Amino acid sequence: MKMPGMLGPRKRPFGGTVINRGVRASMASKVITPWDWILAPALMSVALTIVLATAFQPFGFYLPEPVSPFILAFAWPLIRPSYIAPFVLGGLGFFLDFFWGAPLGFWTFSLVLVYGVLALARTYLIGQEWIVLFGLFLLTEFIFFSLCVLLTFIDTGAVARLWGVVEQAFATTLMFPFVLILLEKYLHSDVRFM
Amino acid sequence: MAYGDKTGHFEHLKLPMTWAVMGVVALVCVVAALLFLGDRREEVDSSGYANRAGFDTVAGFPDKVLAYPVHKIGDGTNWFDDYFFAIRENRKLKMKVAELTQYRDLYIEEKDINTRYERLLNLRTEPPVETVTARSVAVSRGPFANNRLIDAGSNKKISFGNPVITDQGLVGRVVGVSPDVSRVLMVTDVTSHVPVMILRSDARAMMSGDGGGYPKLDFVRGKDSVKVGDQILSSGDGGVFPRGLPVGEAVKGVDNVWRVRLYSNRSAIDFVKVLLFKDFSQLPNADTILRAPPVSDVLPPPALPAVQSASSSATATSSSAAASSATTVKPVIGATTSAAATSVVAKPKPKPVIPKPAATASSSAAASRPAASSAAAPVTPELKPYVPPSTPAADPSGQN
Numbered sequence: 001m002k003m004p005g006m007l008g009p010r011k012r013p014f015g016g017t018v019i020n021r022g023v024r025a026s027m028a029s030k031v032i033t034p035w036d037w038i039l040a041p042a043l044m045s046v047a048l049t050i051v052l053a054t055a056f057q058p059f060g061f062y063l064p065e066p067v068s069p070f071i072l073a074f075a076w077p078l079i080r081p082s083y084i085a086p087f088v089l090g091g092l093g094f095f096l097d098f099f100w101g102a103p104l105g106f107w108t109f110s111l112v113l114v115y116g117v118l119a120l121a122r123t124y125l126i127g128q129e130w131i132v133l134f135g136l137f138l139l140t141e142f143i144f145f146s147l148c149v150l151l152t153f154i155d156t157g158a159v160a161r162l163w164g165v166v167e168q169a170f171a172t173t174l175m176f177p178f179v180l181i182l183l184e185k186y187l188h189s190d191v192r193f194m
Numbered sequence: 195m196a197y198g199d200k201t202g203h204f205e206h207l208k209l210p211m212t213w214a215v216m217g218v219v220a221l222v223c224v225v226a227a228l229l230f231l232g233d234r235r236e237e238v239d240s241s242g243y244a245n246r247a248g249f250d251t252v253a254g255f256p257d258k259v260l261a262y263p264v265h266k267i268g269d270g271t272n273w274f275d276d277y278f279f280a281i282r283e284n285r286k287l288k289m290k291v292a293e294l295t296q297y298r299d300l301y302i303e304e305k306d307i308n309t310r311y312e313r314l315l316n317l318r319t320e321p322p323v324e325t326v327t328a329r330s331v332a333v334s335r336g337p338f339a340n341n342r343l344i345d346a347g348s349n350k351k352i353s354f355g356n357p358v359i360t361d362q363g364l365v366g367r368v369v370g371v372s373p374d375v376s377r378v379l380m381v382t383d384v385t386s387h388v389p390v391m392i393l394r395s396d397a398r399a400m401m402s403g404d405g406g407g408y409p410k411l412d413f414v415r416g417k418d419s420v421k422v423g424d425q426i427l428s429s430g431d432g433g434v435f436p437r438g439l440p441v442g443e444a445v446k447g448v449d450n451v452w453r454v455r456l457y458s459n460r461s462a463i464d465f466v467k468v469l470l471f472k473d474f475s476q477l478p479n480a481d482t483i484l485r486a487p488p489v490s491d492v493l494p495p496p497a498l499p500a501v502q503s504a505s506s507s508a509t510a511t512s513s514s515a516a517a518s519s520a521t522t523v524k525p526v527i528g529a530t531t532s533a534a535a536t537s538v539v540a541k542p543k544p545k546p547v548i549p550k551p552a553a554t555a556s557s558s559a560a561a562s563r564p565a566a567s568s569a570a571a572p573v574t575p576e577l578k579p580y581v582p583p584s585t586p587a588a589d590p591s592g593q594n
Contacts, residue, residue, distance in 0.1 A: 050256050055330040055342070056264040057462040065336050081215040090222040098249040100334040101341035101370075101377060105230030109223060116219035119212060151230065152338050158384045161406035164337030 032193050034084050037186045038076065042088050045069050046095060053099070064171035067144075069096065071175050073111045074140060075182040077119035078126055080193060089115055103155050110147050114140060126187065130180060137176055145169050247372040254343050254375035257332035265329070268464070323436060324470040326350045328376070330463055337405035340380035342366070344466055347374045355434060357469045363440040363457030364388070364428060365466055376468070381441070381456065382409055390441055390454075391429035395419045398429055399452075401441065407459055411444065411452035420444050426454050436471050 045068040052063045069092040076085045093108030100107075118125065118140065125136060145165050152160045185191075276283070311317075328346035346352055348371045356368040358378045366386065370377035381388055386403040390411070397419035400412045414420055424444040430437025442454040 050253075050332075051260060053257065053332045053334060054260045054264055055257075055333045055464065056261070060462070062333070062335055065334070081211050083215060083218055086215065086218045086222050090226065093226065098246055099253055100336060101246075101339045101379070103230055104233040105226035105228070106338070108226035109230055112219055112222045112226060116216060116223065119215055119219065122212070148338055152384060155230070156384045158402065158404060160337040160384050161404040162337075164405045168336050 030191050032191045038088050066171035066175050069111055070172055071178050073114045075179045077115050079186045081119050114144050246370050250375045250377055251372040261331040326468045328466055340383040342378040344376050347372050347376045349373050352376050352468050357435050359467050360458050362460045365458045389429045389431040390426050392420050393425040408453040420452050
């Protein structure tokens with residue numbers, strides 16, 4: 001779509017559309033569509049979940065099972081509030097419910113709740129140092145998995161093995177660099193959302 | 195619409211973005227919460243996973259594709275192992291064959307004796323269970339759900355509840371079936387409860403999963419009923435699992451709770467066997483049972499009370515027999531015709547318990563009766579003059 005002040009849209013081989021204002025390409029801002037920062041990462045998360053669920057035990061060890069949509073539930077509200085993101089996050093939660101055999105709504109509720117809380121506190125959280133962000137990530141993760149344990153207890157009457165919860169939380173924590181990548185790409189750089 | 199390009203009718207309409215997004219979040223949360231409350235897993239049944247069959251069919255395909263190279267690489271690695279370590283393995287196997295030959299002979303002998311005992315005792319042995327071999331294609335092993343997808347389904351006669359084992363031991367049971375893919379609930383899942391028995395002491399317990407590799411043993415009763423290293427088998431109680439499937443060994447956890455080291459964790463779970471075992475609770479149709487007529491409509495009416503036989507014998511026999519039955523049934527004392535006696539005896543009217551007359555009993559009994567009735571006298575609040583109990587017996591009509 002042609003916008004005022006534009007000489008014409010131009011497609012990049014990778015990334016979004018570049019607004020050509022007649023200046024150097026490196027100084028031009030990119031227009032970010034929902035596909036770039038919502039749908040594509042969501043599909044990557046689904047793909048990663050499926051790959052890590054392969055029945056494969058290298059050297060007798062199981063593959064890690066991180067809750068990869070949690071990365072998106074943490075990063076998306078910090079990037080910007082969106083009407084699409086909660087629905088996509090809900091869809092990812094449903095996918096996990098079905099794929100991992102959890103009760104319906106289990107992951108959906110937990111993930112969207114994290115999104116909602118962070119969206120409310122967004123103005124206080126953005127612009128912080130990465131170490132502060134990492135501490136916030138750990139805190140959010142703790143609350144998230146505590147909620148999961150509570151929901152499991154409500155559902156089954158049994159407390160899940162806490163060491164197993166710690167293992168899964170650790171695997172999820174290892175994905176924190178993806179949060180930084182998403183924030184660097186869509187929050188800290190000069191981008192415009194469509 | 196592009197940023198800054200507001201040319202529509204609602205260009206001046208400004209929604210509070212954060213609060214509008216929170217509304218969306220609340221909507222999704224409410225839907226998720228309702229679904230969660232409506233999808234309780236504490237009772238795993240076939241209907242609970244029925245809506246997931248389509249998803250499992252779709253999810254099974256990429257998992258099969260991903261598992262294919264993994265399986266191929268695994269098979270290739272095994273082939274290399276077999277090739278390069280053939281000599282060493284051959285030596286080991288020769289020793290093992292020599293050792294196992296003795297066990298084989300012993301087994302044949304014991305089996306023969308066992309078969310003869312079974313025939314002698316007319317034991318009802320369990321029929322052999324048909325099995326289906328499948329391969330694990332995807333696994334969910336988190337603390338909140340432990341499931342597996344296997345590449346065999348209803349096309350191979352697999353149905354809900356079928357137990358799944360490996361060559362080592364029990365793995366779980368089938369909780370979702372689609373034509374080509376089945377979902378197996380592992381015994382380590384938080385919703386899994388398997389009735390087990392300890393082989394040494396024959397004690398019963400319930401093995402409950404908690405998401406880890408060592409399920410708990412609940413409801414262990416008795417002193418020293420479990421010791422470290424005891425073999426745990428499925429007990430067959432409840433009928434979901436057949437009796438005697440090897441499950442694992444008893445170990446004591448750091449939390450001082452008895453747990454089970456699963457035999458199935460000895461090696462990677464790749465090939466599995468699905469036992470086409472019919473749970474005996476599945477055999478009768480619940481609807482048919484509920485619609486069955488009451489027992490009183492099916493069974494013949496109950497036999498007449500013993501009074502009838504006594505009366506008929508009384509009428510059929512002489513008056514001496516009538517006198518002997520006078521202590522139990524008064525109305526037939528003076529009856530002479532069988533018809534009259536039957537009509538009276540068939541529906542005996544309730545009557546108050548009255549002390550037996552002294553005239554029909556012996557003199558010693560008559561002497562003891564007043565004492566018995568006088569013992570019940572304090573029930574009356576007023577003191578009255580003593581009335582001998584033989585007075586009402588003088589008038590036979592007063593008993594009716």
